[in-house]
Amino acid sequence: MAGACGRHYHSPNRCERTDMVEPNDTDAGFLLDLGQHVRTMRGRRGLSRKVLAKVSGISERYIAQLEGGKGNVSIVLLRRISEALATPLEDLLPSNEATTEWPVIRDLVRRATPVQIAHAKDVLSGLGAHMPREATFRGIALIGLRGAGKSTLGKMLADSIGWSFVELNREIERQNGLSVSEIIALYGQEGFRRMEQAALTQLLARNEPVVLATGGGIVSEPITFDQVLTSFYTVWLKAEPEEHMTRVRGQGDMRPMADDRAAMQELRTILQSREPLYARAAGVLDTAGLSVEAAARKLVEMLSPVLSRDSGAFGVHPQAP
Missing domain, CATH: 1.10.260.40 (lambda repressor-like DNA-binding domains)
Incomplete structure (x- = not known):
C-alpha cells in the first residue's frame, strides 16, 4: 500500500x-x-x-x-x-508459450554440441530427423544492405550467364498479391518473414538455377538464411555506409531509414549488427568506389570458377559484361 x-x-x-x-x-x-x-x-x-x-x-x-x-x-x-x-x-x-517445456529445451540447447544443434535445426526446418542435409546448388544468391547493388548487379550477372533473375521481395509480392509495405502493415515483421520463407521454399522447388537478390534482413531469420546458404553460392555485396545511403536515396526510397534525420547513424547500427551474419557468405565483393560496370566485371570474374565447377550441367559460359 x-x-x-x-x-x-x-x-x-x-x-x-x-x-x-x-x-x-x-x-x-x-x-x-x-x-x-x-x-x-x-x-x-x-x-x-x-x-x-x-x-x-x-x-x-x-x-x-x-x-x-x-x-x-x-x-x-x-x-x-x-x-x-x-x-x-x-x-x-x-x-504465452503453449508448452511448459521451453525452459527444459532452452537448457538442452545451451549444453548441446554444434553437431547436435545442426541436427535439431534440420528437424525443426522440416528436413527430418534421419534425412541428411544435402548440399544442393540452386544458383547464386546476393545478400547485403539496401543500396548494395543486389538488383542491378544480379540482373547483369543473370544476363551474362543466361539464367533467370529473381528478386525475392518481388516474388513475395507476386505470391501474396500485396506490396511488402502492405504485408508488414497487415501482418507485421513476423508475418512477412513467414511469407519470405514460403516464397524461398517455392523458388527452390522449381529446381532450376537462378540469380537471387535477397532482402537485406533475411540474415536475421536463421532457418531462412540457412536455406539460402546451403542452396546457393552466396555473395555479400559490401559497400561503405555512405554509398548505401546515396544509392538508396538515389532510388527515391523515402522509407524511415532514408528519411530520418539520424539516418546515417541508424544505417551504421544496422550494418554493424548484421556484419557477422553477412560474413557467413561464401564470397565477399567490396563495391566501394567501383562503377556499376566495374563491379559487375569483378562479380563475374569472382564467380567463374564456381560456375565452372558447380553448374557445368547447365551449360553456363559466363562472359564479362
Missing part, C-alpha cells in the same frame, strides 16, 4: 524508493550489455529508434537511454531477484 509512502514500496520497517537504488559496477555492466543487445537486435531487424518507438508504444527517448546503458533501475532489481532465486532472468517473465 502506498499511504504516506506515496511512490514508495511499503514494508513493516521502512519505505523504499526504487529510484534510490544505486546500480553497482556489476549492474552498470549488465545495463550496458542489455543496451548493446537491444541495439543489435534492432539493427538486425532494420528498425530505426523512431519506428521501434512507434511499434512498441515506448518513447524514443527511453529507447535511446536503454541502448545507452541507462535503463530503468527496475530492470536491475528484477535481475537481482533472478540471481537470488538462482534462475535465468527470462524465467521470471510470464510467457
Whole structure:
C-alpha cells in the first residue's frame, strides 16, 4: 500500500524508493550489455529508434537511454531477484508459450554440441530427423544492405550467364498479391518473414538455377538464411555506409531509414549488427568506389570458377559484361 509512502514500496520497517537504488559496477555492466543487445537486435531487424518507438508504444527517448546503458533501475532489481532465486532472468517473465517445456529445451540447447544443434535445426526446418542435409546448388544468391547493388548487379550477372533473375521481395509480392509495405502493415515483421520463407521454399522447388537478390534482413531469420546458404553460392555485396545511403536515396526510397534525420547513424547500427551474419557468405565483393560496370566485371570474374565447377550441367559460359 502506498499511504504516506506515496511512490514508495511499503514494508513493516521502512519505505523504499526504487529510484534510490544505486546500480553497482556489476549492474552498470549488465545495463550496458542489455543496451548493446537491444541495439543489435534492432539493427538486425532494420528498425530505426523512431519506428521501434512507434511499434512498441515506448518513447524514443527511453529507447535511446536503454541502448545507452541507462535503463530503468527496475530492470536491475528484477535481475537481482533472478540471481537470488538462482534462475535465468527470462524465467521470471510470464510467457504465452503453449508448452511448459521451453525452459527444459532452452537448457538442452545451451549444453548441446554444434553437431547436435545442426541436427535439431534440420528437424525443426522440416528436413527430418534421419534425412541428411544435402548440399544442393540452386544458383547464386546476393545478400547485403539496401543500396548494395543486389538488383542491378544480379540482373547483369543473370544476363551474362543466361539464367533467370529473381528478386525475392518481388516474388513475395507476386505470391501474396500485396506490396511488402502492405504485408508488414497487415501482418507485421513476423508475418512477412513467414511469407519470405514460403516464397524461398517455392523458388527452390522449381529446381532450376537462378540469380537471387535477397532482402537485406533475411540474415536475421536463421532457418531462412540457412536455406539460402546451403542452396546457393552466396555473395555479400559490401559497400561503405555512405554509398548505401546515396544509392538508396538515389532510388527515391523515402522509407524511415532514408528519411530520418539520424539516418546515417541508424544505417551504421544496422550494418554493424548484421556484419557477422553477412560474413557467413561464401564470397565477399567490396563495391566501394567501383562503377556499376566495374563491379559487375569483378562479380563475374569472382564467380567463374564456381560456375565452372558447380553448374557445368547447365551449360553456363559466363562472359564479362
